[in-house]
Amino acid sequence: MSEKHIDVSMTVNGFPRSGSVPARRLLSDFLRHDLQLTGTHVGCEHGVCGACTVLLNGKAVRSCLLFAVSVDGGEIVTVEGLANQDGSLGPVQQAFHECHGLQCGFCTPGFITTISAFLDEHPNPTEGQAREAIAGNLCRCTGYQNIIKSVLRAAEIRNEMMQP
Amino acid sequence: MTTRTFGEPILRREDPRLVRGDGRYLDDLGQGAYEVAFLRSPHASARILEIDASAAISVDGLIAIYTYEDLEGRMAERLPLLIPHPSLTAGRTGYSLAKEYVRHVGEAIVMVVASNRYIAEDAVGLIEVSYEIFPPVVGIESARAADHLVHADVSDNISAHMIQEVGDARSEIANSKHQIVLDLEIERSASMPLEGKGVYAVWDSDAKEMRLWSSTQTSTGVRAAVAAKLNLPLQKVECTAPDVGGGFGVKIMHPWPEEVLIPWAAQILNHPVKWTEDRREHFISSAHERQQSHHVEVGFDDDGRIAGLDVTFFHDNGSYTPYGIIVPIITSTQLLGPYKPSSYRVEFTSLYTNTVIVTPYRGAGRPQGVFAMERTIDAIANYLGMSRDKVRDVNFIQPGEMPYDQHLTFQDGRPLIYDSGDYPASMAMLKKMIGWDDFEEYQQLARLSGRKVGIGMACYVEGTGVGPYEGGFVQVETSGRVNVSTGLTSQGQGHQTAFAQIVSEELGVPIEDVFVETGDTRRFAYAVGTFASRAAVMSGNAIALAARSVREKALRIAGDALECDPRDLEIIGGVVQVKGDPTNCIPLKTIAVLSNPLRYAFDESAQAATQFAVGDTSKPPILEGEEPGLESRDYYSPLQSTFASGMHAAIVETDPETAEIKILKYVVVHDCGRLINPMIVEGQIHGGVAQGVGGALYERMEYDENGQLLNASFMDFLMPYATEVPFIETGHLETPSPLNPLGIKGAGEAGVIPGSALLASAIEDAEGFEIRxxxxxPSELWQLRIDHQNGLVPTLKIGEKQK
Amino acid sequence: MKPAPFEYVRPRTRAGVLAALAAAGEDGKVLAGGQSLIPLLSMRLASPKVLVDINLVPDFSALKISPTHVEIGPTVRHQELLTSEAVRKAVPLLAQALSYVAHPVIRNRGTSVGSIAHADPSGELTAVLSLLDGVVTIEGQDGTREVTGSDFFLGPLESAINSGEMATRVTFGRLPTTMGTACVEVSRRHGDYALVGVCAAIVLGEDHQIDRARISLFSVGPTPIVIDVSGILKGIRIDSKHWREAARFIASSVDPDGDIHATTAYRKNLVEVLSKRGLQCAYQNALDRVAVKQ
Structure with a gap:
């Protein structure tokens, strides 16, 4: 017997996307395998590592802890949607590059989305706030030091971009 | 002008792709492939009585179900014992799907192929397996007791036993003025990359070729293993390591059962097949490391100079030994670190247990050896009432004694001879950075306000860049693009940048023109793999040598073209020019044109290169002994490893009430010879330290007596978050290696090695009693405090002082 | 790790939700934030046949703060509650406890009512409900019940909610200005479940003397454990001897289980240490509140 499929539509990185999926399909799988937006990574599938973090209606959430059908009508931004409009690296992406904030790069998209949402609310974070902001994401390569540096650098870049 | 690149903190070439989400990791590939899930043993030791898959057959979307009975030919044989050793007298490996017996929770029994992973898991859930369950062997004590056996034909659970001896340690100890005995223990942790393993295979039934991708640290190894298992010519199998989300050792082990099963299924089904390991699978069916227990006896004089060191240890190798006994060999040989005891005896026994196999995890046996050695040094200091740095000082090998022969046989079967290093200078730097000499005053002040703080240090020497070889290929295209490839793989070490820096420097080309590919057997078929901090040393030097021959050829051709002596030429910014006369020049891309006479003109540079356009008609287009193209392939194969070294120091604070442990300061002094890219090296150290802190304070594999892994999730296996890792201050010393053309040593593993030794030392200093x-x-530290109050844990001299 | 199949419904009204839950009976499960439920589904440790997604019901997301009460709807996210200034003023303990709940990204989706309904004895909010005698409104097709904190938790992951019912609201009374509260815990890593946690409340009487003192322990027993130490602390001001005595009394009344992260003895020690710290902190907060009022 074939599994029942449900239609879903959502905005992903500014574009309307839709599909027909079983209710149990995780948002992470929908993004990665149905929409082929493979920048969102899956590191644990139980909500601890943070690699799958995306923005849902502007807030950072774990895409492995959501069903695609539950975000029907929502607005999703993934790491692929965080570059600048001219195609250059977005502030957080650029900061990770400048500060050597990534090594293998697998956890990186989850950090970048988390930090982007964080900086929207805290445009001038202290080092302590930066550390706290990334404390729900696991990285096995960097020891986090350069990621914290990247948060602070990203804030600088964003503020520079705001200047006329 | 070409600016210098070697030694500079060049930003990574791989980043822009990865930060945009354009990386291609294993599970990003093969979107239309069938997917696989495994039924894995829920028991640690059992005999499989019956497998009933009848209920699973009706699952919509199911493609196939396989058990051991379905395997034929070489697939039905045991997996290879990858690294045999004369001391490994009872080496055992498993089957890719369990044959009658299972020996750890997680061992694969049934492979299910379905249209996607959800359905594959549905089918797995419907398969019934009945077992005859045996009492398992869990932990070193249980293995030694041998009341139960992991392998029926290994009656003592011992896979290997090995002794190395330099001088007569036992009588030197007996004749020493002072003796100490220590019993030490380290528990299991694991590499735990954020991306688990994964395999994707496509069978081309027209060409009879297997195209394979694996999240591996050795694509050449996987390729050879798959060719052997599937009985295919090597030329008909190609393997690529795509972007790999971290390795740390677990992905050097190969072939994993899945690495042969997935291509096998792809061939049978004639359809692409993919398996992506999930986190639970990674915990219970990949590899762990670290568990050892050591008994140390040491004899020394009034100055703390070690006359004899006798170490006996037991190593838990898990249920099988596919990767041989590399880990305990490294422990036994690298234990000595920067020290020179007059005599040394080491004996180890490697034991089977009904747990996940043990293969190298970053550091690979060294953290345990360093723990034993550094705990011993601290114990000597305590015994004599000497400062811990002083005891280290008197036992250091001095720079003037280099090269220093430890008279042991290393993991590569070669003599353990340190090539270079300056340990006293490292120590001086370390003490300055941590504020060693002022700490006692700080500690006393802290104590007055009810705080417990302690300082510790730990030293290590790390054999890096082990052979047998790696190769490099460098090619200049007629566009000026420089293609570089090497066979070993990358998991975040920044090879695309570091190797480009080497080529840029050697060849005199802008780094932007250099493009590096790694870990693809189609590009470079001869390679060993990425492990043992060897990539920069091995491939770096091979690539440098290849770049040097390209340079030589370019200068020769340019010499002809410019009618001058090649020795008068230099290459700057991708242009060959006469020294002192930059206008007299020829670009490398033009030399690439000249080096490859063509018949067909398919673009402008080809037009310039047709046999009708260039050449001396009195000579053949390709001169004797020459090859077309401005390219070269070369190999680096060293006589022995090169030895990096380092020292860490830390200050910790322990909560007097809750026994929570906080690291207040962490400093690293590191010497890996010449640095190719200090930014990347520092990043490697940071990551290593975080794993060292994890291994010392947070991570362990909690097996219960039934062999169930109780914490097989990120909820309960406590990998540190940013809030658990201290700020790390790094100092570099650069003692070049005399062994290789670039003077470099490996850096990948170093950061993790002294973690447990260091933090034990610092906690001990804060608490005033032994940590073993x-x-x-915190729960254990608190219990130690109680035990100490009850006289069960000895007080240290510093503890007496504190009273 | 993928969930088993289930039937999914997402009603847009309260009545629709209640009807769906009633129809599903024991096979049904409410999906609110899903931050605890979905990992269980993915690991196939739970496989309800029907998931009733309540996120589309508009009035479920209401957070009402009145002069007397704070009423929390079943889809109010932790983060909203944590960052609400009005809630912080009315029931400071909510924010104090919520700052320990997981990490911000989880708090963005996880719901406070869901967390209470999940009845995990290591959940901070279970202890808050018990300590403050919060009221859980339980609705089913057959009617509505109100259960107070002391009666709500029946065991680990077991509450007074029956199959076919759901918690539609949790209500806390505004704390008196003479009450100070605190939440303290020790966890292995930042953001992990507590090894032991303590919520404490102290009410000051005349002349800033302690009138009532209670604590609620989480990660200590199968349900939150509330202990009244007014008898020990009543009438005192700052006196380390009495804090210690109260803390010892609390520790002597519990017998927490050991697990892979902490032994029974260590947990008992933490109960004592954290009770002392929690009570002292609550006392200080009470003094501060009284001072602000004056």
Whole structure:
């Protein structure tokens, strides 16, 4: 017997996307395998590592802890949607590059989305706030030091971009 | 002008792709492939009585179900014992799907192929397996007791036993003025990359070729293993390591059962097949490391100079030994670190247990050896009432004694001879950075306000860049693009940048023109793999040598073209020019044109290169002994490893009430010879330290007596978050290696090695009693305090002073 | 790790939700934030046949703060509650406890009512409900019940909610200005479940003397454990001897289980240490509140 499929539509990185999926399909799988937006990574599938973090209606959430059908009508931004409009690296992406904030790069998209949402609310974070902001994401390569540096650098870049 | 690149903190070439989400990791590939899930043993030791898959057959979307009975030919044989050793007298490996017996929870029994992973898991859930369950062997004590056996034909659970001896340690100890005995223990942790393993295979039934991708640290190894298992010519199998989300050792082990099963299924089904390991699978069916228990006896004089060191240890190798006994060999040989005891005896026994196999995890046996050695040094200092740095000082090998022969046989079967290093200078730097000499005053002040703080240090020497060889290929295209490839793989070490820096420097080309590919057997078929901090040393030097021959050829051709002596030429910014006369020049891309006479003109540079356009008609277009193209392939194969070294120091604070442990300061002094890219090296150290802190304070594999892994999730296996890792201050010393053309040593593993030794030392200093077992949790530290109050844990001299 | 199949419904009204839950009976499960439920589904440790997604019901997301009460709807996210200034003023303990709940990204989706309904004895909010005698409104097709904190938790992951019912609201009374509260815990890593946690409340009487003192322990027993130490602390001001005595009394009344992260003895020690710290902190907060009022 074939599994029942449900239609879903959502905005992903500014574009309307839709599909027909079983209710149990995780948002992470929908993004990665149905929409082929493979920048969102899956590191644990139980909500601890943070690699799958995306923005849902502007807030950072774990895409492995959501069903695609539950975000029907929502607005999703993934790491692929965080570059600048001219195609250059977005502030957080650029900061990770400048500060050597990534090594293998697998956890990186989850950090970048988390930090982007964080900086929207805290445009001038202290080092302590930066550390706290990334404390729900696991990285096995960097020891986090350069990621914290990247948060602070990203804030600088964003503020520079705001200047006329 | 070409600016210098070697030694500079060049930003990574791989980043822009990865930060945009354009990386291609294993599970990003093969979107239309069938997917696989495994039924894995829920028991640690059992005999499979019956497998009933009848209920699973009706699952919509199911493609196939396989058990051992379906395997034929070489697939039905045991997996290879990858690294045999004369001391490994009872080496055992498993089958890719369990044959009658299972020997650890997680061992694969049934492979299910379905249209996607959800459905594959549905089918797995419907398969019934009945077992005859045996009492398992869990932990070193249980293995030694041998009341139960992991392998029926290994009657003592011992896979290997090995002794190395330099001088007569036992009588030197007996004749020493002072003796100490220590019993030490380290528990299991694991590499735990954020991306688990994964395999994707496509069978081309027209060409009879297997195209394979694996999240591996050795694509050449996987390729050879798959060719052997599937009985295919090597030329008909190609393997690529795509972007790999971290390795740390677990992905050097190969072939994993899945690495042969997935291509096998792809061939049978004639359809692409993919398996992506999930986190639970990674915990219970990949590899762990670290568990050892050591008994140390040491004899020394009034100055703390070690006359004899006798170490006996037991190593838990898990249920099988596919990767041989590399880990305990490294422990036994690298234990000595920067020290020179007059005599040394080491004996180890490697034991089977009904747990996940043990293969190298970053550091690979060294953290345990360093723990034993450094705990011993601290114990000597305590015994004599000497400062811990002084005891280290008197035992250091001095720079003037280099090269220093430890008279042991290393993991590569070669003599353990340190090539270079300056340990006293490292120590001086370390003490300055941590504020060693001022700490006692700080500690006393802290104590007055009810705080417990302690300082510790730990030293290590790390054999890096082990052979047998790696190769490099460098090619200049007629566009000026420089293609570089090497066979070993990358998991975040920044090879695309570091190797480009080497080529840029050697060849005199802008780094932007250099493009590096790694880990693809189609590009470079001869390679060993990425492990043992060897990539920069091995491939770096091979690539440098290849770049040098390209340079030589370019200068020769340019010499002809410019009618001058090649020795008068230099290459700057991708242009060959006469020294002192930059206008007299020829670009490398033009030399690439000249080096490859063509018949067909398919673009402008080809037009310039047709046999009708260039050449001396009195000579053949390709001169004798020459090859077309401005390219070269070369190999680096060293006589022995090169030895990096380092020292860490830390200050910790322990909560007097809750026994929580906080690291207040962490400093690293590191010497890996010449640095190719200090930014990347520092990043490697940071990551290593975080894993060292994890291994010392947070991570362990909690097996219960039934062999169930109780914490097989990120909820309960406590990998540190940013809030658990201290700020790390790094100092570099650069003692070049005399062994290789670039003077470099490996850096990948270093950061993790002294973690447990260091934090034990610092916690001990804060608490005033002995720490003999790591990792340590607040719960355990609190219990030690109680035991200490009850006289069960000896007080240290510093503890007496504190009273 | 993928969930088993289930039937999914997402009603847009309260009545629709209640009807769906009633129809599903024991096979049904409410999906609110899903931050605890979905990992269980993915690991196939739970496989309800029907998931009733309540996120589309508009009035479920209401957070009402009145002069007397704070009423929390079943889809109010932790983060909203944590960052609400009005809630912080009315029931400071909510924010104090919520700052320990997981990490911000989880708090963005996880719901406070869901967390209470999940009845995990290591959940901070279970202890808050018990300590403050919060009221859980339980609705089913057959009617509505109100259960107070002391009666709500029946065991680990077991509450007074029956199959076919759901918690539609949790209500806390505004704390008196003479009450100070605190939440303290020790966890292995930042953001992990507590090894032991303590919520404490102290009410000051005349002349800033302690009138009532209670604590609620989480990660200590199968349900939150509330202990009244007014008898020990009543009438005192700052006196380390009495804090210690109260803390010892609390520790002597519990017998927490050991697990892979902490032994029974260590947990008992933490109960004592954290009770002392929690009570002292609550006392200080009470003094501060009284001072602000004056």
């Amino acid at each position: 077992k790591m990792p340590i949790s």
